[in-house]
Amino acid sequence: MESILEAFHAYPVVGHYASDRTIPKVLQSGYYWLMVYKDTYDFVKKYDQCQRQGSITKQHEMPMTKMMGVELFYIWGIDFMGMFLSSYGYKYILVAMDYVSKWVETVALADDEGKRVVAILKKSIFSYFGVPWTSISDGGSNFCNKVFQDSLIKYGVKQQKVDTSYHPQTSGGFKLRKQSNFG
Template sequence: MQQDAKDHVKKCDKCQRHGDMDLAPPHELKSLSSPWPFAWWGMDILGPFTRGLHQNRFLIVAVDYFTKWVEAEPLSDITSFRILRFFKRDVLSRFGIPQAVVTDNGTQFTDKGFQEFLAALGTKQHFTSVEHPQTNG
């Protein structure tokens, strides 16, 4: 059966055209669980959307892994400064220092300033798997 599937994929025009889009090597998925409320946060950016009020095109979202509580803010641009400001004001000041933050590999999250800030708090930063962004909250 496996050989039949391989033969079909080799002959399938659509499979050949779109099959190589996923070039990232597979990684083992790891289960993420939060030990208590507001200990683990998943953060991501949605957009771009059509421009809204105040020229906002993006949405930063933070989701607590335990309670599924959501904090969100519209943004006009997605710089590491804006991400850090959102994190300080909407997560840190309201819920305390988290044990971990899970993000994708976006430049605003891999920025040295953001990573150093989390390290100074003692908060670990975890990155989602390239092939499985659903991991992020």
Template structure:
């Protein structure tokens, strides 16, 4: 376990090269440098004591990386971080009303997921937190699970 409190699988010697190949060369890789390759290994849930040294040696022995060479600051473009949002990461909830009573309901609870543009509305009798909890339990958690 490292300082970030994440439990990782310790990879045996015979499997370490395959993990490095996947994190450096294949679809999840991209022929990044040794620090990024080691970070990808850690993010994948693996670890071994000589990971950073092995990633450095692996990147030094990669023929494609050696042919490409490094990007100079003259060639580099300004980098802007890309924020990756999943469904249910950005929500909005609000009550609308009061409206004239209809079947005992005077408010509308609106729920919006801003990533998928999913909208759901429910007529409620009051604008209290118990209505929100009931809505989440009955409509969201029962269908999609707890995000």
């Protein structure tokens, strides 16, 4: 009995829940004995690590913040991978990812010129998913040049953001001023 309760209450992947959450786990796994409810309650109540921590109060909870609603395919992040060894003349991979659904589109390219990037985006992204409101890229010369920026304006992309490469705060997207139709 002790080892079963230890497994369903105290193992690192279980979570040290109270007896009302530990009992269903024990029963769902097929274990039962006559005093299962009382034994589980006593075990959890006397468990040393739980007693040292105390109860969880509002101070321990994370504050809830309002999430900004954005539409699917509203924000795209684009970047290049490569230069790889040539395979059928292709050395680069253009990666475009929707920041909301995490949908990824990839295209193999021979070079990483700005004009070619715009043509691929128009053909692979804009025609299938619509023109995004925002394009996010790193500060690479293939994304930060006059041809690329003028083309984005021509097709109706409202904002072009530049993030810092490998910056963890930009992995989840940017805070944009424009709210979606849902928010």
